[in-house]
Amino acid sequence: MPEKHTATTHLIGLLLGTEDDWPTAFEEILRRLGPVDGPDGARHAFDTERITIEPFSLRDRPRYHLVIDRLAYWYYVPREWLKKVAMMDNVYLLNSPFTFQSMEKHAAYCAMMRLGLKVPETVLVPYKHPVDNARYAYTAARYNQPFDLDAIAERIGYPLFMKPYDGGAWRGVSRIRNPAELHAAYDASGEMLMHLQKAIDYDVFARSLSIGAETMVMRFQPDQPMHHRYAVDHSFLSPQVGEEVVTIGRLVNAFFRWEFNSCETLVTGDQVYPIDYANACPDVALTSLHYYFPWAMKALVKWCVFALVTGRPARLDLDTDRFFAVADEAGMSYQEKLNVYRDLADGYFDAARYHDFWAGQQARLDEVVLDWVAGPDFDQLLVRTVRSVYPAQEHDQFIAHLRGLMDLWVGEETTRLAKA
Numbered sequence: 001m002p003e004k005h006t007a008t009t010h011l012i013g014l015l016l017g018t019e020d021d022w023p024t025a026f027e028e029i030l031r032r033l034g035p036v037d038g039p040d041g042a043r044h045a046f047d048t049e050r051i052t053i054e055p056f057s058l059r060d061r062p063r064y065h066l067v068i069d070r071l072a073y074w075y076y077v078p079r080e081w082l083k084k085v086a087m088m089d090n091v092y093l094l095n096s097p098f099t100f101q102s103m104e105k106h107a108a109y110c111a112m113m114r115l116g117l118k119v120p121e122t123v124l125v126p127y128k129h130p131v132d133n134a135r136y137a138y139t140a141a142r143y144n145q146p147f148d149l150d151a152i153a154e155r156i157g158y159p160l161f162m163k164p165y166d167g168g169a170w171r172g173v174s175r176i177r178n179p180a181e182l183h184a185a186y187d188a189s190g191e192m193l194m195h196l197q198k199a200i201d202y203d204v205f206a207r208s209l210s211i212g213a214e215t216m217v218m219r220f221q222p223d224q225p226m227h228h229r230y231a232v233d234h235s236f237l238s239p240q241v242g243e244e245v246v247t248i249g250r251l252v253n254a255f256f257r258w259e260f261n262s263c264e265t266l267v268t269g270d271q272v273y274p275i276d277y278a279n280a281c282p283d284v285a286l287t288s289l290h291y292y293f294p295w296a297m298k299a300l301v302k303w304c305v306f307a308l309v310t311g312r313p314a315r316l317d318l319d320t321d322r323f324f325a326v327a328d329e330a331g332m333s334y335q336e337k338l339n340v341y342r343d344l345a346d347g348y349f350d351a352a353r354y355h356d357f358w359a360g361q362q363a364r365l366d367e368v369v370l371d372w373v374a375g376p377d378f379d380q381l382l383v384r385t386v387r388s389v390y391p392a393q394e395h396d397q398f399i400a401h402l403r404g405l406m407d408l409w410v411g412e413e414t415t416r417l418a419k420a
């Protein structure tokens, strides 16, 4: 066991696309936090590095102990590198490509329906255009059944949504009110494989962001521009509905072994309908999360630190049977199942040990983050980020807007820490 005065150093790799805001925040908070004492009594230090893309031997040993990935969903060199380090080197990944490449929206819908969640009625319809494959014409002529799109839509009922089975960022999503719109959208879908899904007429849209054992539920306004989508609102759900939204987000993540994911739910009265929860490594940009950005950065730091100091093993397999067994329990109510799912999920994320571990160090982290967010370095990051995201004529407006929201956070956080 390492001695107290010699820290074990863990190297965290970041796989990044165009973003510079959250990586800077993450690096800065870890640097300011410095070494921490692990539950083993040993001292642990953390370094971060932005990973570059280069040839790699499949037998190379990586230097990283943990990697946060925001790149591999579209860039296949790092994706294959991630698979290699997951398979060969036990590198801890947020998230493992093995757990999300095969789990697009469609698979995630199936799994959560199987667990009894209130996923709206959803039908997969075959491609509008022929698949680009020499064997298609023969196969389709022999095996494709003709189908009546109108009858399917009638059964689901209007309005409904047509959206790709593997969607993201509203690509190909349309709200459909009648047969004319149905056919127009289907004709336009081309080679995209589409779902038809019953539209939920909702009171509020609750979007949760989960990082490891922690979850933040935010009021989401999907029809607003990006900077207005997350509303700062602390009590928009009843406590019971709020718990259900948290449970659903954690359940999805524990089931798929996603460590960093967002989950969209539509709430009508006390009914919670999950509609989109395969968003591994979601957007955590300062310009979209604003007020919630410090929370997200803390949660990310806390989870990475916890995983590393406790030597949390990376898992490639899905242990679906444990969840399915609960789903199949006859005579158990929806709420009773949710309670068991929550225990399974919290167990998977080692929530009790996580909270115990951080209880002793949370105050220091809170101060580090407050001090940084209230200071000039953060303000420079804010200005730099706005300049890189918005056109010149909008800089002043968005800098003022974001400063206002961050001042609100600093004020509330100062009060909270003073009371603690």
Ligand SMILES: Nc1ncnc2c1ncn2[C@@H]1O[C@H](COP(=O)(O)OP(=O)(O)OP(=O)(O)O)[C@@H](O)[C@H]1O
Binding pocket: 120, 161, 163, 167, 168, 169, 170, 171, 173, 197, 198, 199, 200, 201, 222, 264, 266, 275, 276
């Ligand atoms: N069944 C539904 N009932 C009501 N609204 C829906 C439904 N499905 C989708 N929507 C609306 O359409 C939006 C986009 O749908 P969805 O989230 O499934 O697609 P996406 O491409 O993943 O979008 P994003 O990347 O913004 O999450 C949702 O944010 C919601 O406003």
Ligand SMILES: [Mg+2]
Binding pocket: 264, 276
């Ligand atoms: Mg969505």
